Each structure stands twice: as structure tokens, then as C-alpha cells.
Amino acid sequence: MAIIKKFELASLESICNILGNTENGLTGSQISKYLSECDIYDPQLNSTKRKKLYDALEQKQNNDRCSNNIISFIQHVMKPSRHFDNQEWFLDMRKKLNFVLSFEGLELEETGLIRQIKATTTLSEAEARAQQLRKTLMDRKIHNDVLHFCKAELLVDNYFHAVFEATKSIAEKIRMKTNLTSDGAELIDQAFSFKGKIPYLALSYLKTENDESEQKGFMNLLKGVFGTFRNTTAHAPKITWNINEQDALDILSTISLIHRKLDKALEPKKMYEGK
Known part of the structure; x- marks a missing residue:
């Protein structure tokens, strides 16, 4: 690993x-x-956890005159295999760490490894961007479930994470309405397929050819959104998958339409099983 400059003390403290x-x-x-x-020495100067950790890491990077071993420590702590039974904790901790690491030009990936990115500028810039995006979307009467993702911490660098998180919310809503546990195209097929069986979700009573075409078209739309945005954003390096404001507005508008459709969707399987 190339030598990485020392963290700002504010970043290290956070x-x-x-x-x-x-x-x-x-x-x-x-x-x-x-x-x-x-192999990081603990001077044991303080009893509280955060101060204990700060003393050890601050002393280590001062001795090294770089942050390489601090980065290695974070990677060691955040090794995914260490948290296989507490994924929610891992995701929440990674999100918080990335908010701080972005100011140092770094990002903790899902693999648990840290890579260099374009450094974040200011919190006020991210907050202003979030407020502007939210205002524009509200003018478009965007679904509330999408507005939830217009947060400063998701827009520190660009609109990448806002789109990623909003897209994930589609699958989450489908799972909540159906109690299915799969994901992606498999989840869509299980939830909406109607040939020879009663679907979990339906946009209509599926009595006509047009009704069936609409159902198939919506399934394809969902798969297209997952394949184009969620899968891409999950696997492409953030720095090479730039999403500007107009892209974000258009994508989030599409996600809003999907949420409205899901809210109004019939639930034939529950209706049938409830008889």
C-alpha cells in the first residue's frame, strides 16, 4: 500500500x-x-472506549507519520466475515465510517477494504445539495418513501448512494407485502408471476389481455431498474459511476412511480388464503 497521509485529528476523533x-x-x-x-500499542491513558481508542490510534499515526496502520486497523475491525451474524450492524457502521472517511478521500467498501476516492468538500455543500434535491422532488410530488433517501450523508460526494438506497427500498417493500425473502429478479418473479398460479401482488384482477400485459411490463420495469441501477451501483466503483443531479431526479422519479404502483397493488394470494 502506498503511504497515506495522516488523518486530520477531527476525522480520527470521529x-x-x-x-x-x-x-x-x-x-x-x-x-x-x-x-x-x-500491533498497535494501547497507552491506557483513558478509561472510556472512544478515548482509549483515540489515544492508541493517534499515537500510532504520529509514530508512523502516516495513516496506513490506522486504515489497516479499520479494515481488520470491519472484516465482513467477522460480522456474518450481524449484517445490520456492519452496514450501519460502514455507512457512518464512510461519512467521515470521505473527508480523507477514502471509502470502506462492502468487502471490508478501504480504497481511495475523490475527497469530500464540506458538510454544508452536502446539506445544501440534499435540501435542493428534496425540494425539487417535492415539487414533483415524489413518493414519501423516496424522499426519505434525500439525506446529506448520502450526498456527500454525489448522488450515488441516494439512488442506491432508494432502489433497494423497492425490494424491501415487496418483501414486506409478500413475506418473501429472495431478492432481485427471483423476488420479482415470485411476487408477480401469475401463469398457472395466484400471484402475491397484482396491478389489477388480470382478467384481460391488457391486464396481463401491464403486469408483465411492470415486472420488466422492476427488473430493468434493479439491473441498471441497483446492481450497477452495488458493484461498480463509485468514482467511475457518476450520477449527476438530473440523472438522480429521473431515476428517483421512476422509483417513486414504482412505489405508488406497489402501494395500490392487489394482494390476491392473501385474499385467497384468507377465505
Whole structure:
């Protein structure tokens, strides 16, 4: 790994506050264990978790004159296989860490590895961007479930994560309405397919050829959105998949339409089983 400049102390402090958070951060024993495994000396100057962690990491990067071992420590803590039984914690912690790391020009990927990206500018810029996007979408009467993703922390760099999270919300709503557990195209087929069986969800009573065509078309739309936006954003490097404001508005408008359709969808399987 190339030599990475030292973290700003404000960034380092925020990272330690996240990892050492009283409610959902690492335990004291975990912090001691991971520091030891990464050969980072614990001066034991403070008793609180966040201060203990800050003292150790700040001293380490001062001695090294770079942040390489701090990055290695974060990667060690955030190794996905370590959190196989607590994915929600991993995702939440990764999101918070990335908000801070972006100011250092870094991003923690789903693999648990940290890579370099274009550094974030300011919080006020991200907040202004979020407010403007939200206002424009409200003018378009966008679905409330989409407005939820117009947050500053999702727009620190560009509109990438807002689109990614909003797209994921479609699958989540389908799962909530059907109790299915699959994802992607498989989830769509299970939820909407009607040939020879009663579908979980339907846009109409499927009595005519036009009704059936609409159902098939909606299934294709869902698969297209997943394939074009969610799968791409999940696997393409963020820095090479730039989404500008106009792209975001158009994508989020499409997602809004889908949410409205899902809200109004009939639930034939539940109706049938309830008889």
C-alpha cells in the first residue's frame, strides 16, 4: 500500500467516536483485542472506549507519520466475515465510517477494504445539495418513501448512494407485502408471476389481455431498474459511476412511480388464503 497521509485529528476523533460508541460500538475487550492483533500499542491513558481508542490510534499515526496502520486497523475491525451474524450492524457502521472517511478521500467498501476516492468538500455543500434535491422532488410530488433517501450523508460526494438506497427500498417493500425473502429478479418473479398460479401482488384482477400485459411490463420495469441501477451501483466503483443531479431526479422519479404502483397493488394470494 502506498503511504497515506495522516488523518486530520477531527476525522480520527470521529472514527473513534463511531467505533467506541457506548450504545452500538465495539466493546472494551474487542477494542483491546483488535489493537493487539494489529500491533498497535494501547497507552491506557483513558478509561472510556472512544478515548482509549483515540489515544492508541493517534499515537500510532504520529509514530508512523502516516495513516496506513490506522486504515489497516479499520479494515481488520470491519472484516465482513467477522460480522456474518450481524449484517445490520456492519452496514450501519460502514455507512457512518464512510461519512467521515470521505473527508480523507477514502471509502470502506462492502468487502471490508478501504480504497481511495475523490475527497469530500464540506458538510454544508452536502446539506445544501440534499435540501435542493428534496425540494425539487417535492415539487414533483415524489413518493414519501423516496424522499426519505434525500439525506446529506448520502450526498456527500454525489448522488450515488441516494439512488442506491432508494432502489433497494423497492425490494424491501415487496418483501414486506409478500413475506418473501429472495431478492432481485427471483423476488420479482415470485411476487408477480401469475401463469398457472395466484400471484402475491397484482396491478389489477388480470382478467384481460391488457391486464396481463401491464403486469408483465411492470415486472420488466422492476427488473430493468434493479439491473441498471441497483446492481450497477452495488458493484461498480463509485468514482467511475457518476450520477449527476438530473440523472438522480429521473431515476428517483421512476422509483417513486414504482412505489405508488406497489402501494395500490392487489394482494390476491392473501385474499385467497384468507377465505
